[in-house]
Amino acid sequence: MTAFIRWIDRITSWSGLIVAWLIFPLILATIYEVASRYLFDAPTMWAFEMGYMAMGVHALMGAAYTLRCHGHIRIDVLYIRFSEKRKALIDVVGYVLLFLPVISWVSFGLWEYWVEALVGDMRSGQSAWNPLIWPFRLTFFAGMFLLWLQGISEVLKAWMFLTGRSDHYEAGGGIQQDAGFPADDLEHGDPPSRPDDGGAR
Numbered sequence: 001m002t003a004f005i006r007w008i009d010r011i012t013s014w015s016g017l018i019v020a021w022l023i024f025p026l027i028l029a030t031i032y033e034v035a036s037r038y039l040f041d042a043p044t045m046w047a048f049e050m051g052y053m054a055m056g057v058h059a060l061m062g063a064a065y066t067l068r069c070h071g072h073i074r075i076d077v078l079y080i081r082f083s084e085k086r087k088a089l090i091d092v093v094g095y096v097l098l099f100l101p102v103i104s105w106v107s108f109g110l111w112e113y114w115v116e117a118l119v120g121d122m123r124s125g126q127s128a129w130n131p132l133i134w135p136f137r138l139t140f141f142a143g144m145f146l147l148w149l150q151g152i153s154e155v156l157k158a159w160m161f162l163t164g165r166s167d168h169y170e171a172g173g174g175i176q177q178d179a180g181f182p183a184d185d186l187e188h189g190d191p192p193s194r195p196d197d198g199g200a201r
Contacts, residue, residue, distance in 0.1 A: 001156055001165070008153040009068055015146055016065020019058055026054040045129040053136050060143030064150040084169045088158040095155045103148040110141040 033047030066072055079087060116122070117134040124133045161169035 001160060005153050005156050005160075008149050012064045012068045012146060012150045012153070016062050016068070019061040019065075022054050022058045026051055026058070029054070045127055046131075049124055049127050049129055049131060056136065057139045057143075060139055061146065063143055064146035067147060067150045067154065085162065088161045088169045091158040092155055092162065095151050095158075099151050100148065100155070103144055103151060107141060107144040107148055110137070110144055114138050114141050 029047045029050045033044055033051070036047075037043040063072075079090065082090070114134060114137040117132075117137045122133050123130045124136075157166070158169065160166040
């Protein structure tokens with residue numbers, strides 16, 4: 001089970017790391033559009049759509065990584081007062097009864113949303129560029145699927161602690177472990193350096 005958890009966390013961490021670099025094309029596209037529009041009076045056809053698509057992919061594909069790092073907003077006024085075992089139990093119940101069913105339902109809907117665009121050869125209709133929209137919609141499904149997969153990992157982490165297979169359950173952080181990266185790439189389970197931290201740990 002630990003190997004399966006590590007496999008999921010590895011996928012989530014690498015996907016988050018790769019998608020994080022999309023912020024640079026987004027910045028470049030924005031700068032280019034502003035310069036073209038206001039300095040040369042020659043706005044582009046593609047910058048607006050490339051911008052919102054890059055931002056959408058950045059947010060959706062990064063959701064699973066954020067869950068792995070427990071960066072999503074949560075209200076834990078009472079939760080922080082509970083014992084580790086009770087926290088793990090609450091997490092299992094919450095993930096199994098609420099999180100996983102909802103994400104599964106959304107994922108199925110987004111799959112149909114993508115198939116509709118692919119079969120219908122649909123385009124964005126948002127600009128003169130008017131690109132095919134199915135690649136963008138595919139990231140909707142991929143992001144939700146990765147989020148669902150990471151939810152499975154979080155359930156298993158909590159379950160391992162409840163069943164005595166793990167000695168510690170970090171509050172909101174699951175069992176302390178790396179995400180399958182080499183030891184020299186991690187410190188205390190932290191993911192590898194991201195583009196915005198300059199490689200600092």
